[in-house]
Amino acid sequence: MNQKRHAALRTATILATAGFVLFDAARLSAQEQPVEGTTVLKQIVVTARRREEKIQNAPVAVTAIAGEDLGKGRTDTMEDVAFKTPNVLFNGQGGPVSIRGVTSLGISGGVDRQPAVGMFLDDVYIARPMGYPFILEDLERVEVVRGSQATLYGKNTIGGAVNLISREPGDTAGGEFSATIGTDLDSRFKAAFETPIEGTGWAVRTSAAWSGNRGYIENLVNGDDVSDTDVFGGRVVATGEVGDDTRVKIIGDFTRDRSDGGLWYAPLPLAFNHKATHDFNPDNSVDSGGVSVRLDHDFETVRLTSVTAFRGHEMSSYLDGDFTATPYIGQAQEETQRQFSQELRLSSLDDDVFRWSGGLFYMHERFEGTQFFDLVSFPRNVWSRDVFEQSADTFSVFGEASYFVTPAWELSAGGRYTYDRKSTTSEISSPSGSFMFGTPGRAEGDVSFSNFSPEAAITYHVSEGNIAYAKISHGYKSGGISPYIEEDGSANRYDPETTMSYELGTKATSDDGRFTLAASLFYIDWKDQQAVIYTTPFTRVYRNAAAATSKGFEIEATAQLTEEIGLRGGYGYTHARYDEFVDTVMGADYSGNDLPFAPRHSFSAGVNFARELEAGATLKAGIDYTFRSSYAFTSDNKYRQDPTHLVDAHIGIEKDGWSASLWAKNLTDERYLKNYFSYSGTDMGVAAAGRTVGITLAKVW
Secondary structure, eight states, X not given: OHHHHHHHHHHHHHHHHHHHHHHHHHHHHHTOOOOTTOOOOOOOEEOTXXXXXXXXXXXXXXXXXXXXXXXXXXXXXXXXXXXTSTTEEEOTTSSSEEETTBOOOOGGGTTOOOOSEEEEETTEEEOSGGGSOSSOOSEEEEEEEESOOHHHHOSSOSSEEEEEEEOOOOSSOEEEEEEEEEGGGOEEEEEEEEEEETTTTEEEEEEEEEEEEOOSEEETTTTEEESOEEEEEEEEEEEXXXXXXXXXXXXXXXXXXXXXXXXXXXXHHHHHTTEEOOOSOOEEEEEEEEEEEEEEEEOSSEEEEEEEEEEEEEEEEEEESSOSSSSOEEXXXXXXXXXXXXXXXXXXXXXSSEEEEEEEEEEEEEEEEEEEEEETTSOGGGOOEEEXXXXXXXXXXXXXXXXXXXXXXXXXXXXXXXXXXXXXEEEEEOTTSOOTTOSOEEEEEEEEEEEEEEEEXXXXXXXXXXXXXXXXXXXXXXXXXXEEEOTTSOEEEEOOEEEEEEEEEEEEEOTTSSEEEEEEEEEEEEEEEEEEEEEETTEEEEEEEEEEEEEEEEEEEEEEOSSSEEEEEEEEEEEEEEEEEEETTTTEEOTTOBOTTOOSEEEEEEEEEEEEOGGGOEEEEEEEEEEEOOEESSTTOXXXXXXXXXXXXXXXXXXXXXXXXEEEESTTOOOOEEEEEEETTEEEEEEOOOOEEEEEEEEEO
């Protein structure tokens, strides 16, 4: 314990020393002289702290990807976002989002997957990964907020938060249409239209997109191309004024996914060659969506914000259970989820010296999930299964205040009190009589937890767009009852996990507006980590069995070198390891191992070029390079993903609202795994798609 305290003290000293260096860099950068004849970088406004502010003035580590950089052939999925963000990884079978090494139980957690990084769509929390958007279409921007956000965002944000912000309608009527076709019939068709409603003060934007391909993996059993995509999504956004001081925004979205599931696991030599040997024809469907209503009313000195939302999803997936050409085992998963949330916030309007915000939050969730595993010789309706049902309620009260002690020094403090209660039923049964899911049993239980998560920060404002800050925050991830059952037949209860995060950072903007820099150093003490522990060689449960630390830093920079050339780059370093993690039943000690999904190094760089041509046309081109160093998929670290290098590129011409662009994803045809697990001692995986080339034609009016 003393060694750990000494290590924490040494790390804090290093962070403090480095913080002064970062602060000095910010001060020097602010003194740069303007350069005539150049353009400035576009100002990015974010809502990472639940209010609009310029990204360079926000004392928080956040990466923002603007709407013009989102879409087919550019940044199209959460995996694309993660590759372009320091110290962030996305894995569909993992957390699925990992930030600074902080993630959550993935596939090993069964159907009850509680994220450690919160996903928010227009300020609405999406409780389950199966409800996440598959493609990032018609968004204003994506924000990745790194570090614990428990005070303003709530539970299950101990690693950070991802904000997806929908595009709103403009003041004039307009629309767009685009069509994409690429290798493996990789296609996207999108249409959008927006218009003000004359005489009402309201405006509406509607959008719809279909994305599909024929698949990039060959199933050697029948020669079919598999791992295809078939996704339709739509969104309606209506905004309007109700009186002089009240603004309303109503958003509805829906996604229909009929892809084949993508889980075409194969032994690694086959997987890396985009091959599989499955005899079982998969059956997969996911429907998700929701409706939210946001109301903002300005009183004389305060703003009242109300966000009311309903969301949910339904999924069903049946696939090969032994991943071979032998008709032996089948597996499946079904989910039905519904959630209602209500948030009320009050925030100050006159915030030159003292600004504050506070509010209340309530969420109710109903979840039913079933996993199936059995011999395919039995009909599906009698397969062995684990049925998990949960009703959960969350109540929170939160507040934050900032005060400028001097015109330069700002002190901030806040906290959030959360009360969670959950009522759960887990039942293992085997109508087939094969008992492939273990000994039948049923367990019911109720649990409740309460937590107070404080946060404090100090910020020094050098000048506009130039700050240095230090903050400490407490993170909270709820406990619960797992789908598994204890040896004595009782419900498997587990406690919350918590983090203490320490961060020093700086943001710098040159006086001419051509260069920006953001850098931060962090140290995270992660306690009572929820992990899967075996009770016998064949049965497992959740336990608060692990403790870990993560430390590192991030640097991001942008530059507008000339009117035609813009650059961006980012580097992240994460050293995340288990301090203690022992599975006594299996005789495994993971202490000292790297945390899963935590690459030590991450780097991204990009250059964009735009030149005005004759006759009013504009040539646009760009190239992006991203790198992730080796990382483990599991706590035992037995298999590690090799370092990954990806290159994307695009070139196109725009004129009078028309555009045509040629793009390439993974230009060098890099092979790396999307998913991995060990099956009976064999390393199994699913490789990501190789090189994809396409062309997009679009019209905007």
